[in-house]
Amino acid sequence: AMDPDDPRNWRAPLPGRKPAKEILAEMEADRPQVPVLPQGRDQAREKNNLQDRFQFCGGRAMPKGAMGHVEKNADLPERVGPSTRERLEDRRRKDENGMNAEHREIFEELMLAVKRKQERLKEIQAEEAAEARPSKVTTARNKEALELRNDIDRCLKDIDKLMELTAEGQ
Numbered sequence: 651a652m653d654p655d656d657p658r659n660w661r662a663p664l665p666g667r668k669p670a671k672e673i674l675a676e677m678e679a680d681r682p683q684v685p686v687l688p689q690g691r692d693q694a695r696e697k698n699n700l701q702d703r704f705q706f707c708g709g710r711a712m713p714k715g716a717m718g719h720v721e722k723n724a725d726l727p728e729r730v731g732p733s734t735r736e737r738l739e740d741r742r743r744k745d746e747n748g749m750n751a752e753h754r755e756i757f758e759e760l761m762l763a764v765k766r767k768q769e770r771l772k773e774i775q776a777e778e779a780a781e782a783r784p785s786k787v788t789t790a791r792n793k794e795a796l797e798l799r800n801d802i803d804r805c806l807k808d809i810d811k812l813m814e815l816t817a818e819g820q
Contacts, residue, residue, distance in 0.1 A: 748816040757812055764805045767798045774798070 652659050732740070741751035749757065774795045781788060 744816075747813070749812075753812060753816055757809065760805045760809050760812070764802055764809075767802050767805070771795055771798045771802075 744750050745754070774791050778788065778791060778795075
């Protein structure tokens with residue numbers, strides 16, 4: 651007789667598909683239930699309540715004197731420096747070159763960039779003069795120097811274009 655406890659007699663079922671009846675029976679047995687959760691916020695009602703409550707910000711949206719003339723007294727803060735309108739007009743004001751504040755800032759940035767690149771170019775030339783024979787470092791420096799020269803040319807062209815545009819705007 652065959653011993654069912656002997657591992658030689660154990661047989662694994664052949665792999666295959668599970669019958670539909672078994673699948674449906676398992677699904678029926680493990681049917682998910684809708685959890686009972688605490689009731690959440692009624693957002694529509696809450697939004698309407700907030701809209702009603704803050705429709706006029708309770709009358710505190712503006713300072714007390716904003717609705718009319720306010721007498722000058724010691725309680726009022728003093729204005730420090732030029733007003734926003736004056737600063738804006740100052741930025742729009744053109745100088746003798748026809749540049750407004752934005753044009754001047756661009757011009758200054760370009761000039762600083764040219765200055766920094768020229769200084770670095772001088773450093774590279776000094777390093778190159780100190781070193782007698784070529785090497786990989788020298789090649790890298792030469793490449794950087796070429797990039798710097800090209801950048802300086804590009805900045806100078808941008809400055810020329812800026813001057814041309816500001817001359818047209820006068």
